[in-house]
Amino acid sequence: MKKNIGIAMGGYSSEYQISLKSGQVVCDHLSDELYEIYPLHILKDKWVCVVDNKEYPINRGDFTVTINDQTISFDCIFNAIHGTPGEDGHLQGYLAMLNIPHTSCAMYQAALTFNKRDLLATLKPFGIKSAASYYLNKGQNIDTKLICEKVGLPCFVKANKAGSSFGVTKVYKEEELTQAIEVSLKEDDEIIIESFLDGTEVSVGVIRYKGQLKVLPITEIVSENDFFDYQAKYEGKSQEITPARISEQMAETVSQIAKNIYEVLNMQGFSRSEFIFVDGYPYLLEMNTIPGLTAESILPQQAAKAGISLEDLFGNAVEEALKIGRKF
Known part of the structure; x- marks a missing residue:
């Protein structure tokens, strides 16, 4: 009997569209001779299984989906979610609680x-x-002179928990730091500022x-x-x-x-x-x-x-x- 494999894609971050592309590629290439493949769109406003362009709500209590009066449970979840909640440990912890295997690392390692x-x-x-670094959290005082003394110029201002280079700016002048920090804070409330490695x-x-x-x-x-x-x-x-x-x-x-x-x-x-x-x-x-x-x-x-x-x-x-x- 074929195993039921759910392909989790989407997510809640700026990377969700990239994740949808990754997840679809997995659906297209995973063997349908060995597995029953179910695309699962995990989005801010809905969790749905998409079959033949129809959306079927996912039961968040047990991560099952009912299609044509048949309740489908998953033998394994292929995790293709970039960013939260698939890459930061949230999905891993949820699946662990439900005792469902998945293809990514465990909750702690993901976080x-x-x-x-x-x-x-x-x-x-x-x-x-690693590069010399300076940490900054939302609401903290921004001392641009101290940052430059610590990491030098040019430097990189990065959102601490984000991917696909969202919230990343290369800074050449001290006066550019404040704007770069604002860009990073749109993605995360924690920032890492690193020296440039040539x-x-x-x-x-x-x-x-x-x-x-x-x-x-x-x-x-x-x-x-x-x-x-x-x-x-x-x-x-x-x-x-x-x-x-x-x-x-x-x-x-x-x-x-x-x-x-x-x-x-x-x-x-x-x-x-x-x-x-x-x-x-x-x-x-x-x-x-x-x-x-x-x-x-x-x-x-x-x-x-x-x-x-x-x-x-x-x-x-x-x-x-x-x-x-x-x-x-």
């Missing part, structure tokens, strides 16, 4: 990795290097594939814009070169660090970590646990270079989740 400040602070004792940017995917931890071929990111912003990521304003044009030693170093991070955090599912090489050593920027999943997205590109098709990539994620079962 930790989604919070840039907490992630970098947690990894620092393990020798993971070097080669790479992205490293790590997955659990057929029971073994696998580091995928590394991608070098060359943005046509000032940094790897929304346009660069989604509107073709960048080159994503896989494998990256870095030395074998650099590749080995960053691959081992990405793998160590995955193991230290006791991760499950996909991870895609971003680094910048400075003087030959990789500095961690962030980790994504629900990366883009379209054919053009970085992690699927890396999987393709490793000989893993989208059908295999997504099917493996489901099977790995089912192996773990209902033990969270």
